[in-house]
Amino acid sequence: MTTLISKEEVASLVRPTRLHKRLYLDPDVFELEMERIWGQAWIFIGHESQVPNPGDFFTTNITHKIPVVMVRDKGDSVHVLHNRCGHKGAKLVESRQGNVRGAFRCPYHGWTFRHDGGLLKVPNESGYDSTGFDSSDPCYSMQSVAQVESYRGFVFATLSAEAPDLKTWLGGAIDCLDNLCDRAPEGEVEVAGGVLRYEHQCNWKFILENLNDTMHPMVVHQSVVQAAEDYIATLPESAVEQRSEAEIIPPFGSSYEKFEDSGITGFRYGHHYDGGKTSIHADYKVLPAYHDAMVKAYGEERTREIYAFNTHNTLYYPSLTIKSAVQNIRVVRPIAVDRFVVETWSFRLKGAPDEMLQRTLLYSRLINSSFGMVGPDDHEVYRRAQEGLESNASEWVEFHRQYGRDQVLEDRVIGGGTSDLDMRTQYKAWQEYMTGEVFQ
Amino acid sequence: MSNPDLKQIEQFLYREASLLDQPDLDQWMQLFTEDGSYWMPAMEGQSDPLNHISHIYEDRVMMEIRRRNFVHPRSASKEWPVRCSHLLGNIQLQNQTDSGDLVVTCNFHVIVWYREEQRVYAGTCEHHLLAEGDDYRIRHKRVDLINPEAAQRSMVIYL
Numbered sequence: 083m084t085t086l087i088s089k090e091e092v093a094s095l096v097r098p099t100r101l102h103k104r105l106y107l108d109p110d111v112f113e114l115e116m117e118r119i120w121g122q123a124w125i126f127i128g129h130e131s132q133v134p135n136p137g138d139f140f141t142t143n144i145t146h147k148i149p150v151v152m153v154r155d156k157g158d159s160v161h162v163l164h165n166r167c168g169h170k171g172a173k174l175v176e177s178r179q180g181n182v183r184g185a186f187r188c189p190y191h192g193w194t195f196r197h198d199g200g201l202l203k204v205p206n207e208s209g210y211d212s213t214g215f216d217s218s219d220p221c222y223s224m225q226s227v228a229q230v231e232s233y234r235g236f237v238f239a240t241l242s243a244e245a246p247d248l249k250t251w252l253g254g255a256i257d258c259l260d261n262l263c264d265r266a267p268e269g270e271v272e273v274a275g276g277v278l279r280y281e282h283q284c285n286w287k288f289i290l291e292n293l294n295d296t297m298h299p300m301v302v303h304q305s306v307v308q309a310a311e312d313y314i315a316t317l318p319e320s321a322v323e324q325r326s327e328a329e330i331i332p333p334f335g336s337s338y339e340k341f342e343d344s345g346i347t348g349f350r351y352g353h354h355y356d357g358g359k360t361s362i363h364a365d366y367k368v369l370p371a372y373h374d375a376m377v378k379a380y381g382e383e384r385t386r387e388i389y390a391f392n393t394h395n396t397l398y399y400p401s402l403t404i405k406s407a408v409q410n411i412r413v414v415r416p417i418a419v420d421r422f423v424v425e426t427w428s429f430r431l432k433g434a435p436d437e438m439l440q441r442t443l444l445y446s447r448l449i450n451s452s453f454g455m456v457g458p459d460d461h462e463v464y465r466r467a468q469e470g471l472e473s474n475a476s477e478w479v480e481f482h483r484q485y486g487r488d489q490v491l492e493d494r495v496i497g498g499g500t501s502d503l504d505m506r507t508q509y510k511a512w513q514e515y516m517t518g519e520v521f522q
Numbered sequence: 523m524s525n526p527d528l529k530q531i532e533q534f535l536y537r538e539a540s541l542l543d544q545p546d547l548d549q550w551m552q553l554f555t556e557d558g559s560y561w562m563p564a565m566e567g568q569s570d571p572l573n574h575i576s577h578i579y580e581d582r583v584m585m586e587i588r589r590r591n592f593v594h595p596r597s598a599s600k601e602w603p604v605r606c607s608h609l610l611g612n613i614q615l616q617n618q619t620d621s622g623d624l625v626v627t628c629n630f631h632v633i634v635w636y637r638e639e640q641r642v643y644a645g646t647c648e649h650h651l652l653a654e655g656d657d658y659r660i661r662h663k664r665v666d667l668i669n670p671e672a673a674q675r676s677m678v679i680y681l
Contacts, residue, residue, distance in 0.1 A: 178671075276565050276575045279673035305594035309587045317583070327584065423673045428575060440572050453562060453577040455591050458676035462599035 087114055089517050096513045098506070099485050100478040103471045105512075106285040112146075112419035119400055119515040120145040123351070124231075124238040124251050126402035126413055127162050128152045129427070131235060131272035137181045137197060141165055144239060146416045149173055150227060152237055153182070155197035162230045162239040163199040168222035186224060199224035234263045235270065236402075244521040254494050255353035258396035262406040264388045267372075267379040267433030271409065274430035275443045279423055280452040280461075286400075286414055286422035288464035293395040293403055294356040294504040296341035297483070299334045302463055306455040307335030326366075326441050330448055333362035334456070344394065344499035348488075351520070352399030352511025354504045361394040363407035371435045379433065399508055409442045412450065420468055426450040481505040526624055526653065532613050534658045535628060535649065539608035545679050547589040551582065555652055555659045558582055560680060562665040577667075577674065592678070604636045604679050610647075623650040623661050630665075632681050643681050644668050 087110055095102040095111070104111050125144050132140045132152070139153040149165040151174070165173050167188040174186045174195065185202050186195040194202040201223045204210065210217070227239040231248035236259060238248055245251060252259070263271050282289065292298060300307075310331040314322055322328050344361050348354040357364075368389070376385040397403045404411040413425040428442045449456045471479070484501030497503040514520040541550040554560075561571050562578040571579040580588065591597060609631045616625040625648065632643045650662040665681050 275573060278564055278575050281673040281675050302598065305597035306591045309590035309594060313587050313590060436573065443575050446575055447579060451577050452674040453677050455588060458599040458678050459597055461676045
């Protein structure tokens with residue numbers, strides 16, 4: 083794809099403490115992001131538990147447009163293939179998930195493909211004799227995405243052959259994926275309880291910026307926190323004890339000091355998390371039956387260690403954000419410069435009582451539903467920004483908070499929980515991806 | 523209860539719908555029993571509100587929190603007026619639950635005006651109604667959208 087934006091011009095849109103508004107408004111910048119960020123980074127595709135049996139598939143897009151399919155083959159390997167027939171390019175599967183028993187079969191001319199994408203059969207093949215057509219040429223198969231790897235069941239793929247291996251790319255932020263899985267007595271998680279899809283009418287970067295923007299919850303979510311706290315205060319204690327909502331909603335109104343204490347940690351390639359020693363999820367009750375199962379599996383000390391690493395949001399830039407302590411994830415899929423979809427998936431901790439999944443689902447519903455009392459207020463402020471930035475009063479968005487105070491360590495940068503360290507982290511990566519220097 | 527009067531049930535459902543049209547969440551909530559609940563599944567034919575995600579699953583406590591949030595001056599998403607027009611049809615008395623509540627189903631079309639945008643929601647409702655003298659209260663309302671799996675936009679009101 084040719085681009086009208088020069089490398090120098092792209093680089094100049096991100097400054098140490100400010101961003102140019104074109105990042106949110108310019109369709110050409112968006113197209114370049116799809117090519118350079120989404121076309122190079124490891125993108126989260128799905129979890130292996132979504133395709134438990136041979137022939138099971140799950141479809142998604144890896145950029146705003148490119149359709150892919152995750153599929154398990156008979157040898158139990160999971161592939162991520164371009165969802166495109168090697169003949170005339172038709173998408174082979176359309177449903178979000180399903181099973182192709184023997185092979186993929188194109189609905190147009192009946193070409194069939196193995197679960198690993200290899201071309202199986204072309205109908206009436208003699209017509210191709212002596213035409214130069216070579217059925218073994220990979221361009222006629224369902225081609226694999228350039229690189230596919232999975233970590234503890236989380237399947238990522240990248241369109242770039244130059245991207246480093248997944249573990250290297252995840253860096254120290256891998257601790258949060260580990261913590262999510264380690265919270266299962268059996269050390270494994272599986273997708274459970276379905277998905278919520280939420281259409282956002284604004285630029286995709288707003289949600290990533292919001293994840294560890296700890297200066298917003300007490301403002302944006304003040305109404306639901308007050309509504310919940312005021313009403314809960316009138317209820318008898320016995321009625322409140324049983325309600326997880328009473329531990330989920332009020333911490334969104336935590337003080338600046340509390341959020342500052344949680345800290346933010348940033349990594350190469352734009353990943354970051356807030357929390358660690360503590361987070362707004364740290365005071366959730368530990369269910370006795372769950373605790374027993376954990377202690378049985380890990381011993382008391384290791385169990386405490388697993389609980390003690392308590393993060394709020396972790397971003398694996400740009401496509402995946404997880405809540406290790408809650409066991410849900412959000413998957414970001416851009417559509418256009420002012421439109422994207424967020425999918426919320428919940429996880430079952432294998433070996434844990436059902437109540438744990440039920441709390442995860444309650445959280446997903448309360449906080450991430452488009453019909454909820456939290457998500458719509460977040461979405462509203464993103465849209466206000468999307469619309470307000472059309473103003474020509476200034477061309478820049480600022481992020482100065484605690485600039486110059488970040489502590490740079492060997493593999494990470496750490497700073498205060500209310501700093502803009504998360505912004506500095508992700509936009510450093512943005513600039514590296516966009517100028518083509520990220521994997522050099 | 524003997525011989526439930528379908529006409530009376532229809533009038534009750536219309537009244538409920540008109541309270542949501544205004545919207546008057548205060549009065550609307552009062553139509554529910556103390557153990558009443560509202561459920562909007564996120565999957566077609568969903569059988570379980572606890573072990574599967576839903577768009578909404580709320581009891582009276584959460585309804586009261588939502589009501590307070592709805593009128594709170596510091597909720598940016600509520601600064602926009604929201605107005606609805608419910609149209610109910612195909613109202614049918616189905617059977618009774620084990621506890622004797624009447625099960626009533628209907629189709630709905632709701633036009634919602636919110637954030638300078640007119641939207642259409644459609645689907646079916648299932649009400650579990652407790653007969654109280656000449657009137658009814660709602661033990662359970664289930665709202666099945668025709669597109670529960672679709673990417674939904676922000677919505678701040680019950681349908």
